[in-house]
Amino acid sequence: MVASTTEQLTALANTTVVVHPLVLLSVTDHHARSLSRNSSKRVVGVLLGQDNGKTINVANSFGIPFEEDEKDSKTWFLDHNYIERMYDMFKKVNARERMIGWYHTGPKLRASDQEINDLFKRYIAKPVMVIIDVRPDTVGIPTDAYYAVEEIKDDGTETRKTFLHVPSAIEAEEAEEIGVEHLLRDIKDSTTTTLATRVSEQLASLQGLQSRLRDVHRYLLDVAAGTLPVNHQIIYHLQDTLNLLPDLADPMTMQSFTSSTNDQLLIVYLSSLIRAVIALHALVD
Template structure:
């Protein structure tokens, strides 16, 4: 089975989680809508379903099936091409009662799809898993299926504008940018190790040669730039020099700013000290007949 998940579905699932369970870290459940053509499944839309479970015993749960059926009828009125094709939930792993929920949705689809989305995952990869139910020696089990991110032209434009707005209003500090680059390079290194292991197994004859995988590997290496090109080396060195120059200038600006603040603080402290030093206490004016006015800084002598 070939599964294609559209970006609007992932955004809706994240929005559902942020509205309902962002503060409580509870699980959210919803329905998947789309179209099935042959062996290809297109997941184009989704909606939330009220769901709750006992935090101490997840075998005790509640799903509003009546709400689900009413929402499904409303979506059929809006778009007759989108049918119920599965359900989704949030979490890091499968739970014991997921099969019971899956059986509940088999009344609306013969072979429903199950999407598990880990919202709080820190992995650089897409935190999404797709499953279908299969029989294994008379026992129902979830089988992992591959998926890809598909989109229409209108969706691509919308996602591009959304990401552009996020990048404009979210300025990451230097440490966060470096951390993201390190994570991306670590993920790339793991992928390269997997490719190397596969090629070694093929050379040793433990795995058959797959021409499609071989073509994909060849395309990847064709995309890589030639590291021995003199023009490329000069361009990289020039870019690094510009980067180091900007760091040097920013360090100078910070140093000059710190010096200015120090000088301003010293001047302000010196002026405050002068004011305190030149202040004189006011003389006490006594009424007539009560004695002499004492000198400033001395104690009045008794009569």
């Protein structure tokens, strides 16, 4: 594998992997069928779609037979003959969908991922690996996308293989959106109101933010303790993020926050008054 240059790493970092809902449903079904066979191990499959340069469109997928020894990360089996047969059949159905990578249900990176990724290089030069977290308590986007690269050390020592995390998103075409809406309508609790749904979604978003902040906190503690090496790119990104935070010591900023909070509380107060007047009017009638 050719060592990645700074330009190549920058190009990969600017790549966005777009996952369609059909893929999420297919992977979830694959995982559920694995659980029905009393197996709690992760499942592995192939991703199909289009590589549009800066955007990787993951439109379809199929599961493949996979076994591994959880005690020995170097012991695993993947049926590549099955991959070739299934891929030939999928090409007959939709020739636009090419093999672009592979997935597993993690939920985290495993020691054998590099070896499995090398196997997929038989079919595609630059496979994308997407970890899809199928756990029901997952907060936030359930996908993490990676590309395998060789990390060049500043001290000139031997390079090592690692995974570069790239942004991922969930997007759907119009037909998929209609199908997803019908599914959500079937599973939605009819006793909950629109307001309760919005509050629940906002709470889930805040929980996701809290989880990410905890990950950042643990990473910084490990770096400070010397457990992990300093990655200047990550530090730069954190610094850029923190620079976007408002300066709470600035009187003008505090005044703006106070004014905005008072406006919101006034709306809540007026809503309570109107609700009380309507209830009183109904009682009098």
